[in-house]
Amino acid sequence: MLTRNVLLLTGSIAIIGANSLVLSPVAASVAKSFVGIDAANVMTASAIYGLSTAVSALTLASTADRIGAERALLYALLVLSVALMGAASSPTLIVLCAAQALAGLAAGVALPAIYTLAAQIAEKGRESETLGVVLTGWTLSLVAGVSLSAVLADIVHWRAVFSLLAAASVGLAVAIGGSRNWGTAARADMPTSPFTALRVPGIVPVLLNVAAYMTAFYGLYSYLGPHLGVALRLPATFAGVAICAYGVGFGVAAPLGRLVDRYGTLTAATAAFAGLTLTYLGLAASAGHVFILMLCCVAWGVANHIGLNLLVRRLTQLDPQQRGAIMGLYSAITYFCVFVGALAYRPIFEQLGFAACALLSAACVVPALIGSFRRSSPDIVHKQL
Structure with missing residues (x-):
């Protein structure tokens, strides 16, 4: 069940989840890099990320039905890597918030694409087993994101955390772009959107x-x-x-x-x-x-x-x-x-x-x-x- 593509999807969830969790344990360290900012102010970037992800999921996720979920995930990971590098090099809190907003736009496309691909590549009769493995990406992000990010921020710098995530995102994008056997997508007969999806029985x-x-x-x-x-x-x-x-x-x-x-x-x-x-x-x-x-x-x-x-x-x-x-x-x-x-x-x-x-x-x-x-x-x- 641990095929290359399943592992790539698991890793993609881990990177996205890690970014969504990483600010909380390193907020105090981030605040020290910006003048007149405290840890609570830093968490504003996290809230903006969540809002951006929700908006993106509503407005952009349906593009996967037109261009294919694997291409949507590839593009989203590339955008995410740019956002994470922006976060790593942020000179001010405003720039960090903008970077997290861009990361949210990418995550809103990537997550639906990942779940779509998990269903697409699963063997008949092993759908839940495949999805269960992919979902362990959240465990990796939860455990590693909460603990390792704080350690890395203390030993190196909080910017190293986002730089590492950016590099991992690029690596996953390259691997996904070069991978095959993503299954057969069921192409939509008409343009899809949240409104057409809400009419599904x-x-x-x-x-x-x-x-x-x-x-x-x-x-x-x-x-x-x-x-x-x-x-x-x-x-x-x-x-x-x-x-x-x-x-x-x-x-x-x-x-x-x-x-x-x-x-x-x-x-x-x-x-x-x-x-x-x-x-x-x-x-x-x-x-x-x-x-x-x-x-x-x-x-x-x-x-x-x-x-x-x-x-x-x-x-x-x-x-x-x-x-x-x-x-x-x-x-x-x-x-x-x-x-x-x-x-x-x-x-x-x-x-x-x-x-x-x-x-x-x-x-x-x-x-x-x-x-x-x-x-x-x-x-x-x-x-x-």
């Missing part, structure tokens, strides 16, 4: 599940660090350990994709969303117990990986001719939920604490659980008959 309920799923994750994830540092008064190291625990769980779940292929997506969806609901309840119950909370973070990563796998696979199957536009909608919703989750959960965290946030996340997942159970029940009855 069955897409709206899935996108609503994506919105609830991502809000549940990003809302709670945003306040995991503050909970450990403020409420439990633990050193910052514990926040890094919790994030790594989540990343490890997300990564070790990759082989479970073959079980989804074996037992079917409906059965897997019911089990995954039930497990995720229980995990959020576990996070709420263990909010005051650090060791148990860390274990729950591992389970959180496992459940989130499987749930994400199922949602992405379902979307890529709805209309192969509009995969670019459909996955553009997915990416736009995802990055919008980064903003919504952090904003909506803040008053709950401040007034009621982390446990209440975890309970809200569990409630967000329940509709997806009920929907998957209803769809799987007739199938189970049919098999028994």
Whole structure:
């Protein structure tokens, strides 16, 4: 399953994910390079990146349906490399923000193209397994992006972090441009866009599940660090350990994709969303117990990986001719939920604490659980008959 192209897609997600995560651990170092700027100001560039990615996913991702997902990914990685070099050489915060805006435009095209190619090159009956491997790129970006970037910034300089990412992006672009066997793309009979994608039968309920799923994750994830540092008064190291625990769980779940292929997506969806609901309840119950909370973070990563796998696979199957536009909608919703989750959960965290946030996340997942159970029940009855 670890073919050259699968590894290239995994690496592409890792580079994009690393850039989206890297500013947080190096923000203090970046601030020292700019006069009159603090770490909070630096994170403005991260917010601009997220907004730019959402806009790009809505407006540009559908180009993959016309020119081919592999070409769209190639061009996006080249643009990303330019943006990352711009970030590495930024003389002011404004230039850094502009570079991250350009990086967001590239990411909004690249991510839908990656998911499209993952579905395109997967062997019949091994779709979830292939997608599971590709999704481990997020684990690489999460673990390496959070930990190694801070170390590199301390040992060398924060500019070296972006320079290294830029070089990796160029290398991936060259490798993707020289690679073949990307499968057969289903060309659209007419121009595609987010509006044509929204008319695909069955897409709206899935996108609503994506919105609830991502809000549940990003809302709670945003306040995991503050909970450990403020409420439990633990050193910052514990926040890094919790994030790594989540990343490890997300990564070790990759082989479970073959079980989804074996037992079917409906059965897997019911089990995954039930497990995720229980995990959020576990996070709420263990909010005051650090060791148990860390274990729950591992389970959180496992459940989130499987749930994400199922949602992405379902979307890529709805209309192969509009995969670019459909996955553009997915990416736009995802990055919008980064903003919504952090904003909506803040008053709950401040007034009621982390446990209440975890309970809200569990409630967000329940509709997806009920929907998957209803769809799987007739199938189970049919098999028994």
